[in-house]
Amino acid sequence: SVMAERSYDFLMPSVNFFGPGVIEKIGDRAKMLGMKKPVIVTDKFLEGLKDGAVQQTLASLDKAGVDYVVYNNVEPNPKIRNIKEVKKLYEESGADSIITVGGGSAHDTGKGAGIILTNGDDITKLAGIETLDKALPPLIAVNTTAGTGSELTRHAVITNEETHLKFVVVSWRNIPLVSFNDPTLMLDVPAGLTAATGMDAFVQSIEPYVSVDHNPITDSQCIEAIKLIETSLREAVANGHNLEARTKMVEAEMLAGMAFNNANLGYVHAMAHQLGGQYDAPHGVCCALLLPYVEEYNIVADPERFAELAKIMGENTDGLSTRDAAELSIKAMKQMSQDVGIPKSIKEIGAKPEDFELMAENALKDGNAFSNPRKGTKEDIIKIFQAAYDAK
Ligand code: NAD
Structure with missing residues (x-):
């Protein structure tokens, strides 16, 4: 394939702790960063887990003599009210930094609070790409799902609970200073959650691979992420205590996070945000339900790349035409979803055809739509929603 001359800024956090047991290092690292009183951003379930991510984080901070306050009200598909509550607690308690503990929802809540602490109160005005003028407070992300990649990325995904619109603030200023990925916290x-979050990582390694913004660095990350997911997601869903499978899924979600941080995503995410905002459904499930129908639509934009994708996913493409080989990638996506127990149709998360028109309009405005390899109309997007609805 032809590659244009290109220049880019490649973004990721400066320090990323990875592996069993790394969580013990968080206290010293927080101290090293000059954190005196972070707000711990998490939810009640994770806070209550005996010897879980929150308790281990707090124990390490105690040991290092770092004070903290806890915000334990993160909601899935975090809402504007959540980031306002964190901001209020931050200001009232005299905090100076943020540590997020959880999955994408915790990290995005922490980022969203950081955004309104320094860039102005109305986050809806900051939706879009590189909209932030000021640095966020120092931010460490402790990740407990594999995963969204949010602990590494410049994306903050927030839902406006009044309009049901899920929107993205994409800025290099959102990238946490330090990330922690300890697979023992994910056992x-x-x-169901392993499947949903794993499918999110799968989609996040496919969309940047076919994105108009892909480059050789992100390609290599996507290819390795897909291979790791192909050989570990089913195992991690089948037996959560398989540390080898959990470790590979963390490596995969980190690679995918780095890839889409730089090569961006596409219509799967742009459309999944509409389903998430409208029906408050789990993000990974929304992504998985849309994936084969968006990519079937995308094939004509770059059949060779989809044929390569099929091979990376382990399909035998010997002797097939490029187009037939490309179709095998769609088959592999459907097989993966089925194997990990994802439902078949967006009907099952409450989607209604009368909402498709508005959701299609908003999907085309989503910050992730611009890098999709095929440029669609509103009618195209409605048809894709319909195909994902009719799926049996
Ligand atoms: P989540 O953060 O919403 O968590 C889902 C549930 O899992 C919560 O109830 C939580 O308590 C529980 N949970 C988390 N870790 C656990 C653990 N170790 N053990 C047991 N339970 C645990 O789920 P998610 O899929 O990680 O995040 C989804 C959100 O992230 C969505 O809002 C999505 O839009 C967003 N997202 C953000 C980015 C980004 O780059 N910012 C990328 C993709 C998705």
């Missing part, structure tokens, strides 16, 4: 993630 007890239930099968």
